[in-house]
Amino acid sequence: MTAYIVRRLLYAIPILIGVNLLTFVLFFVINTPDDIARSQLGDRRVTAAAIDTWKRAHGYQKPLIYNENAQGLGKLTDTVLFNKSVRLFAFDFGRSDSGRDIGYDIGQRMWPSLAIAVPTLIVGILVNITFALLIALFRGTYIDFWGVVLCVILLSVSSLFYIIGGQYLLSKLFHLVPISGYDTGINATKFLILPVIVGVISGVGSGTRWYRTLFLEEIGKDYVRTARAKGLSEHVVLFRHVLRNALIPLLTGIVVVLPLLFMGSLIVESFFGVPGLGSYTIDGIQRQDFAIVRSMVFLGSVLYIIGLLLTDISYTLVDPRVRLR
Amino acid sequence: MHRLAVSVFCALISPASDALWNNPYPxxxxxENVLYSSFSERPKHLDPVRSYSAGEYAFIAQIYEPPLQYHFLQRPYVLVPLTAVNMPRVTYIGADGEILAGDAPVTDIAFSEYEIRIQPGIRYQPHPALARNEHGEYIYHALSPAQIKQVHELGDFKHTGSRELTAMDYMYQIKxxxxxRLHSPxxxxxxxYIVGFSELSERLETAQAxxxxxxxxxxxxxxxxxVTIVDRYTYRIRIHGKYPQFLYWQAMPFFAPLPWEAERFYAQPGLRDKNITLDWYPxxxxxxxLTENNPNLRMVLARNPNFHGEKFPDVGEMGGHEDMLLADNGRPMPFLDRAVYSLEKESIPRWNKFLQGFYDNSGLTSDSFDQAIQFNPQGDATLTAQMGERGVRLSTAVATSIYYMGFNYLHPVLGxxxxxARNLRHAISIAVDFEEFISIFRNGRGIAAHGPIPPGIFGHRQGQAGINPYVYDWVDGRARRKPLAVAKKLLxxxxxxNGIDNTTxxxxxxxxEAIGSGPDEKARLNWMRKQFRKLGIQLIVRATDYNRFRDKMLKGKGEIFLWGWNADYPDPENFLFLLYGPNSKAKNNGENASNYARPEFDRLFAQMKNMDNGIERMRLIDEMVTIARRDxxxxxxxxxxxxxxxxxxxxxxxxxxxxxNTLKYVRIDPELRAAKRGLWNQPVLWPLVLAGALLAISLIPAFVSFRRRERSTAL
Structure with a gap:
C-alpha cells in the first residue's frame, strides 16, 4: 500500500502544476498586472508611475510566462508564473496583493468553515440515513411514494432559497436564532444552528434518494432473503444487515469530501456572515487578488487529491477483498 | 399527569426567559452604550497614507485626526480646526522669496506656505509601540522571536503607553x-504641489533599494x-504656486499624524507574518x-481614554442657533462607549437585522425600498406606516457626486x-430621459443634473438660473425636459x-460601453436602447467587465459610457477638472474620461482653480458651465x-x-433600544411544536401498517 500511496502522491505533482498553470492563464486572461495594481491602489488619481512602482514591489513587472530577455533557464524562472507558483509547492502561500499573510489568514478562517461543515455533514448523514431507512422500511407504501416525491422537490430547489427561506422563517418570523453572524468558542453555537439546519435540509433530497437506492439495492440481495428466511424481523434485517453492507459505498462517498470541508461554502458563508475560507475565496476573486485565488485553488486541489487517496485507502479498510498495489 | 403535560407544552411554546434567542450580541x-452597525466589504487598508475609500474612512476617520475637519452642522460645508488651534495661516511668496499680499495675482505667487499650529496636550491612544519602561526605553521595539511567538493580535501585548502629539508627527506622515513603498494614492x-516631495521620494527609493x-x-x-518644524507644536508646509484646495486635503486622513515609534514597532520581523501591521492596527x-480588528467578522471601536476632548458644536446649519440638533450643544464628545461593526455582505440579512433592532442604522437597497419608503402626492419621500410605527427616522441628502453619461470627444461621429456633432449630442441628451431613469432604477433617489457641479458645492445654481437650456425649458416654475420633437429636429x-445617416x-x-451584464444591468441596458430608439438611433451595447471598460477608456476607444465622480472636497475645481483638456484620460491618463478639450474652457479653468470663492470665481464658473453645456x-x-x-x-x-469622522457626534438611548428589541423579538415556538406533531401524526398510519405487515404470515 505504501508504494501505491507514494505513486499517487507523485502523480499529484503534474496535476498540481497543471491546475496552477490553468489558474494562472485563466486569471491573467481577464486581469492584467495593471488591473491588479489599479484594484489595489484604487481608481482615483493613480498615476502610471504609481502603478509601475506597485508592480515592481509585488513582482508583477516581469513577463508573465516566458522571459525573452533572460538567459537559459531564466527564460522560464524569471517570470511572474514561476515566482508566484514555486513557493506554493512548499505550502508557502506568501502575502496577498493587499499585504496580508495568506497562510495566517487560512489558518484563522478554516475553523469557522469547519464549524459549519462538520456538523452539517454529520447531522446530514444521520438524517439522510434515517429518512432513507424509513422509506426503505415502508417501501411500497404511501410513505415511500410521497417520500420520494418530497425528495425530488427538495433537490430541485436552489440552495439560495433554503438560505433565504430559513432566515425568513426561523429568524425573522419566529425569532429563534440570529439571522446571521458568528462568534468564537461556545458563543458560536447559536450562529451555527441556522446554517447547519439549512445545510442539512438542502442536502436531504439528494442524500435520501441516493441512500434509499443503496438500501433498496441491498434489500434485493440473497443474504437479505436468507436473513428473512431465518425469521428475522424487518427492522433487524435493515439495521443489522442492509445498513452495514450499504455503508461501503456510503463511506467512500463521504471520505472524498472530508478534506474539502476545510474549504467552506461560498454562498452559505456569505449569507450567514461566517468568516470562513469560502468567503475568503470569493473576496479574493472580487478584489482581483491573484495571490489569494491561486492559493485557494491550489489548496482546494491538494485537498481533493488527498480526498481521493483517502477514498482508495478506505476501500481497503471496509472491504477486505480490495488490495492496493 | 394531564397537568404536567400542559405545563410542559406551555413551557415549550413560551420563551424561557427574557433573553432574545435571535440576538446576535451577548x-x-x-x-450598554454601544452603537451597532455593519460594513459590507472588508477594508483593504487602514493605513492613512493608503486608505482612500468610504468603507475604510468609516473606521480610520474616527481614529486618526488631521489638523482640520468639516463642521458637522453648517452648510455649505465649512472647514474648522480639529487638532489645529486655528485655521492655518497662509503666506504667499514670490519667486525671489518676497512675502506677497493676500490678494496678490496668482501669477506672482511662486509658493504658498501654510503654517499650522496644533493644540498642546493631545495624546495618542494607549499602544504597545509607545510603551516604555522605567528607564524610558521602548519595551517592544526589539522583540525576541520567543516574544513574537506568543503574540497573535495587538491586544496580546501586556503594556501600552502614550505620548504627546507633536508637529513632528505630522511631518513624519507627509514623509x-x-x-x-507605501503606495499612497x-x-x-x-x-x-509640496516642495521637495518628489526629491524625497527619489531619495527614499534609493535608500530602500x-x-x-x-x-x-x-x-x-x-x-x-x-515641510519645516517651527516649534514643538507648529509646522509649515510650502507648496508650489497657489492652491487653495490644499486646505481641504488637510481634513483628510492622508495628513493625519503618525508617531515614528509605530513604524519602528510594526516593522519588526515576525509581526508582519501575523498580520500585525500598521495597515491593520491604526x-x-x-x-x-480600534480594539477588535477582525475585518472578516467584526470591527470594534472603543472610546480612546486619552482623547483630548471636543464639544458638540454650538452653531447650526445656517450658522445660527436654531437647529434642533443643538440639543447637545456644548456637551463633551464622544457620546458612545463603543461602536460594533459587523461584516454583513448580503443586503437581506442586513435589512432584517435592522428591522429587528440589531443594527441601529441602515442604508436602503432596491429590495427594501418599497417596504420603507413611499412618496406623498407632492413627490416627497416619506416613511411607510410600518416604519413610522417603529419610530424609524429617515435622513436624505443629495450626494456631492455625479453620475454622467459621457461621449468620447475623440470619436469621429460623436466627438x-x-x-x-454638437447637435447630435444635444439631441441624444434630450432623448435620454434621466428623470425616468431615476424613477425606475433608483426609486426616485436622485435629481437630474444640469451641469457638472452638484448642489451644495460653490458654483451650483438653483432654479431657472441653473437649468441647462439645451435640454430643458423653464415651465411653471420648474425645469421641463424639451419635447422629443426638438431632439428630432437637432438630429x-x-x-x-430619423436616425439615418444622410451621407451613407x-x-x-x-x-x-456597459459594465457587467447581469439581470439588473439587462433591464437598464434595455431602457437605454429604448431611449436611443426614440430617435431611430441603434444603440449597440458592448458589455464587458470593469477592467476591459477601464482599458477602453484609457485608450480612448469608448463611445458612450456611464461613469461617476464623488467629491474629494467641496470645491467646484474637483468637478470641473473632469472636463479639463490636459486631464484627458486617453492622452494623459487623467480623470477627463470623455477627453473633452476646449481651449476656452481650459483657459478659464486654469484661471478659476486657484481663486478664492467670490463673485469673480462664480462668474468664471458660470462661463465654464455655459461652454460645457453648449458642447x-x-x-x-x-x-x-x-x-x-x-x-x-x-x-x-x-x-x-x-x-x-461623524461617529463622535452620535448619541444613543440604550434603554429604549433594549425595550424595543424585547418587544420585536419574542421567540415564537408554537410552529415547531405544530410541525413535530404533524410529522408524528403522518407517521402513525405507516407505523400501523408496518406492524400489521410484520405480524402477518407469509401465506
Missing amino acids: ESQAK RMANP IAGVMAQ DLEDGAYLDLRRFRIAG IGTGPFM GGSER REAGYA GKPLALHF APWMWGFHPQDFSLHHAWVRNTKPNLMAN
Missing part, C-alpha cells in the same frame, strides 16, 4: 506619503524641503481606537466641437434625420440622493457627506 451588552498629486519589503527605514533621517489621537440638422443612407449605430461632452446624468434610516434611539445623525 445579552450582557443589551443596555510617509512620499515613500514609494495621492503621492502623484502631492508631488505636484537594498532593504527587504517591510523593513524599517527611519524617515526622521530624511529631509523634505517643503494608532491615532482621535475619539476612538469634436463641430456643429453637427435632422446633424445629418441623421444607413441607420446610425452607436456603441454603449455637451456629457449627458449630465444625475446627482444621487442618499437615504439612510435610523432607529428612534439614535440621535445626531445629520448627513454630512464630506466629513467622515
Whole structure:
C-alpha cells in the first residue's frame, strides 16, 4: 500500500502544476498586472508611475510566462508564473496583493468553515440515513411514494432559497436564532444552528434518494432473503444487515469530501456572515487578488487529491477483498 | 399527569426567559452604550497614507485626526480646526522669496506656505509601540522571536503607553506619503504641489533599494524641503504656486499624524507574518481606537481614554442657533462607549437585522425600498406606516457626486466641437430621459443634473438660473425636459434625420460601453436602447467587465459610457477638472474620461482653480458651465440622493457627506433600544411544536401498517 500511496502522491505533482498553470492563464486572461495594481491602489488619481512602482514591489513587472530577455533557464524562472507558483509547492502561500499573510489568514478562517461543515455533514448523514431507512422500511407504501416525491422537490430547489427561506422563517418570523453572524468558542453555537439546519435540509433530497437506492439495492440481495428466511424481523434485517453492507459505498462517498470541508461554502458563508475560507475565496476573486485565488485553488486541489487517496485507502479498510498495489 | 403535560407544552411554546434567542450580541451588552452597525466589504487598508475609500474612512476617520475637519452642522460645508488651534495661516511668496499680499495675482505667487499650529496636550491612544519602561526605553521595539511567538493580535501585548502629539508627527506622515513603498494614492498629486516631495521620494527609493519589503527605514533621517518644524507644536508646509484646495486635503486622513515609534514597532520581523501591521492596527489621537480588528467578522471601536476632548458644536446649519440638533450643544464628545461593526455582505440579512433592532442604522437597497419608503402626492419621500410605527427616522441628502453619461470627444461621429456633432449630442441628451431613469432604477433617489457641479458645492445654481437650456425649458416654475420633437429636429440638422445617416443612407449605430451584464444591468441596458430608439438611433451595447471598460477608456476607444465622480472636497475645481483638456484620460491618463478639450474652457479653468470663492470665481464658473453645456461632452446624468434610516434611539445623525469622522457626534438611548428589541423579538415556538406533531401524526398510519405487515404470515 505504501508504494501505491507514494505513486499517487507523485502523480499529484503534474496535476498540481497543471491546475496552477490553468489558474494562472485563466486569471491573467481577464486581469492584467495593471488591473491588479489599479484594484489595489484604487481608481482615483493613480498615476502610471504609481502603478509601475506597485508592480515592481509585488513582482508583477516581469513577463508573465516566458522571459525573452533572460538567459537559459531564466527564460522560464524569471517570470511572474514561476515566482508566484514555486513557493506554493512548499505550502508557502506568501502575502496577498493587499499585504496580508495568506497562510495566517487560512489558518484563522478554516475553523469557522469547519464549524459549519462538520456538523452539517454529520447531522446530514444521520438524517439522510434515517429518512432513507424509513422509506426503505415502508417501501411500497404511501410513505415511500410521497417520500420520494418530497425528495425530488427538495433537490430541485436552489440552495439560495433554503438560505433565504430559513432566515425568513426561523429568524425573522419566529425569532429563534440570529439571522446571521458568528462568534468564537461556545458563543458560536447559536450562529451555527441556522446554517447547519439549512445545510442539512438542502442536502436531504439528494442524500435520501441516493441512500434509499443503496438500501433498496441491498434489500434485493440473497443474504437479505436468507436473513428473512431465518425469521428475522424487518427492522433487524435493515439495521443489522442492509445498513452495514450499504455503508461501503456510503463511506467512500463521504471520505472524498472530508478534506474539502476545510474549504467552506461560498454562498452559505456569505449569507450567514461566517468568516470562513469560502468567503475568503470569493473576496479574493472580487478584489482581483491573484495571490489569494491561486492559493485557494491550489489548496482546494491538494485537498481533493488527498480526498481521493483517502477514498482508495478506505476501500481497503471496509472491504477486505480490495488490495492496493 | 394531564397537568404536567400542559405545563410542559406551555413551557415549550413560551420563551424561557427574557433573553432574545435571535440576538446576535451577548445579552450582557443589551443596555450598554454601544452603537451597532455593519460594513459590507472588508477594508483593504487602514493605513492613512493608503486608505482612500468610504468603507475604510468609516473606521480610520474616527481614529486618526488631521489638523482640520468639516463642521458637522453648517452648510455649505465649512472647514474648522480639529487638532489645529486655528485655521492655518497662509503666506504667499514670490519667486525671489518676497512675502506677497493676500490678494496678490496668482501669477506672482511662486509658493504658498501654510503654517499650522496644533493644540498642546493631545495624546495618542494607549499602544504597545509607545510603551516604555522605567528607564524610558521602548519595551517592544526589539522583540525576541520567543516574544513574537506568543503574540497573535495587538491586544496580546501586556503594556501600552502614550505620548504627546507633536508637529513632528505630522511631518513624519507627509514623509510617509512620499515613500514609494507605501503606495499612497495621492503621492502623484502631492508631488505636484509640496516642495521637495518628489526629491524625497527619489531619495527614499534609493535608500530602500537594498532593504527587504517591510523593513524599517527611519524617515526622521530624511529631509523634505517643503515641510519645516517651527516649534514643538507648529509646522509649515510650502507648496508650489497657489492652491487653495490644499486646505481641504488637510481634513483628510492622508495628513493625519503618525508617531515614528509605530513604524519602528510594526516593522519588526515576525509581526508582519501575523498580520500585525500598521495597515491593520491604526494608532491615532482621535475619539476612538480600534480594539477588535477582525475585518472578516467584526470591527470594534472603543472610546480612546486619552482623547483630548471636543464639544458638540454650538452653531447650526445656517450658522445660527436654531437647529434642533443643538440639543447637545456644548456637551463633551464622544457620546458612545463603543461602536460594533459587523461584516454583513448580503443586503437581506442586513435589512432584517435592522428591522429587528440589531443594527441601529441602515442604508436602503432596491429590495427594501418599497417596504420603507413611499412618496406623498407632492413627490416627497416619506416613511411607510410600518416604519413610522417603529419610530424609524429617515435622513436624505443629495450626494456631492455625479453620475454622467459621457461621449468620447475623440470619436469621429460623436466627438469634436463641430456643429453637427454638437447637435447630435444635444439631441441624444434630450432623448435620454434621466428623470425616468431615476424613477425606475433608483426609486426616485436622485435629481437630474444640469451641469457638472452638484448642489451644495460653490458654483451650483438653483432654479431657472441653473437649468441647462439645451435640454430643458423653464415651465411653471420648474425645469421641463424639451419635447422629443426638438431632439428630432437637432438630429435632422446633424445629418441623421430619423436616425439615418444622410451621407451613407444607413441607420446610425452607436456603441454603449456597459459594465457587467447581469439581470439588473439587462433591464437598464434595455431602457437605454429604448431611449436611443426614440430617435431611430441603434444603440449597440458592448458589455464587458470593469477592467476591459477601464482599458477602453484609457485608450480612448469608448463611445458612450456611464461613469461617476464623488467629491474629494467641496470645491467646484474637483468637478470641473473632469472636463479639463490636459486631464484627458486617453492622452494623459487623467480623470477627463470623455477627453473633452476646449481651449476656452481650459483657459478659464486654469484661471478659476486657484481663486478664492467670490463673485469673480462664480462668474468664471458660470462661463465654464455655459461652454460645457453648449458642447455637451456629457449627458449630465444625475446627482444621487442618499437615504439612510435610523432607529428612534439614535440621535445626531445629520448627513454630512464630506466629513467622515461623524461617529463622535452620535448619541444613543440604550434603554429604549433594549425595550424595543424585547418587544420585536419574542421567540415564537408554537410552529415547531405544530410541525413535530404533524410529522408524528403522518407517521402513525405507516407505523400501523408496518406492524400489521410484520405480524402477518407469509401465506
